[in-house]
Amino acid sequence: MTVLPFVKGHGTGNDFVLFSDPDGSIELDADRIADMADRHFGIGADGLIRAVRSANLPEGAEALREDPDAEWFMDYHNADGSPAEMCGNGIRVYVTFLIDQKLLELPVGETVKIGTRGGVHAVTRHSEAYTVDLGPFVVLDSEATVSARDLDVPRPGLPVGVGNPHVVVAVADDDELDGIDLAEAPKVQPEPPDGANVEFVVPGDPLVVGGVGRIRMRVHERGVGETLSCGTGVAASAIAVRHWAGENAPDRWTVEVPGGDLGVEIADGHVLLTGPAALTYRGTYEI
Numbered sequence: 372m373t374v375l376p377f378v379k380g381h382g383t384g385n386d387f388v389l390f391s392d393p394d395g396s397i398e399l400d401a402d403r404i405a406d407m408a409d410r411h412f413g414i415g416a417d418g419l420i421r422a423v424r425s426a427n428l429p430e431g432a433e434a435l436r437e438d439p440d441a442e443w444f445m446d447y448h449n450a451d452g453s454p455a456e457m458c459g460n461g462i463r464v465y466v467t468f469l470i471d472q473k474l475l476e477l478p479v480g481e482t483v484k485i486g487t488r489g490g491v492h493a494v495t496r497h498s499e500a501y502t503v504d505l506g507p508f509v510v511l512d513s514e515a516t517v518s519a520r521d522l523d524v525p526r527p528g529l530p531v532g533v534g535n536p537h538v539v540v541a542v543a544d545d546d547e548l549d550g551i552d553l554a555e556a557p558k559v560q561p562e563p564p565d566g567a568n569v570e571f572v573v574p575g576d577p578l579v580v581g582g583v584g585r586i587r588m589r590v591h592e593r594g595v596g597e598t599l600s601c602g603t604g605v606a607a608s609a610i611a612v613r614h615w616a617g618e619n620a621p622d623r624w625t626v627e628v629p630g631g632d633l634g635v636e637i638a639d640g641h642v643l644l645t646g647p648a649a650l651t652y653r654g655t656y657e658i
């Protein structure tokens with residue numbers, strides 16, 4: 372039997388189990404990860420993050436080719452055990468974990484490069500939060516149609532890529548947003564080949580206050596279900612609403628999710644996400 376020490380953490384209520392495996396020697400299959408993430412029979416989390424030195428796994432070697440400074444790789448899996456390219460909330464919690472475990476020194480104001488399946492991302496530490504550069508984004512030309520339980524008719528959705536796939540749907544108002552039942556996965560047509568995270572948004576009224584755009588969002592995450600927050604989903608939502616709003620739309624956005632508020636900035640073709648990260652619990656898990 373192996374006893375695995377783990378830490379739990381969250382970013383605006385999107386929660387993760389994190390453990391350290393610098394040599395990449397701990398093998399966990401999808402079923403085991405799903406067992407650990409189970410909220411009734413396991414530890415419970417939206418995702419599981421393994422801290423591995425990039426040099427010690429094939430995807431990490433690719434990250435090192437992209438940027439030799441990416442010493443650490445965020446090996447991210449959703450609660451159902453599926454791997455994901457990127458997690459905007461998880462990467463802030465991951466950096467907090469590396470600092471906590473004394474695997475990384477990162478004074479306030481400094482930046483670290485982290486390898487992920489979605490490329491290398493720079494994370495900058497502030498006193499109360501982190502900013503992650505999610506890199507360039509894509510707004511796809513193709514329209515999608517999204518239906519969800521308790522949403523009267525299917526709605527148009529905008530496919531947005533921020534390293535992982537998203538489809539963003541605008542709804543009429545707060546009542547409509549709150550009325551959607553996300554216990555069941557929304558259906559996207561045509562079906563995205565690798566699945567998608569689906570965000571439902573209500574643009575603020577007024578949309579812009581003090582030069583900053585405002586959005587409310589709920590999300591159904593691929594491989595998880597409804598979560599209290601999704602960092603890449605927040606970024607995708609700001610990109611979609613900015614796209615719909617046209618030329619005079621701002622570059623800075625505040626997105627309210629059930630777990631709190633996150634900041635988004637679009638600069639030089641990149642999308643930057645700012646938010647908090649916290650470690651909440653330490654334990655051991657027997658394998």
Ligand SMILES: N[C@@H](CCC[C@H](N)C(=O)O)C(=O)O
Nearest residue numbers: 455458459460535601602603
């Ligand atoms: N919660 C994350 C996204 C996690 C991965 C996602 N479920 C996927 O499969 O793409 C975030 O904060 O970005």
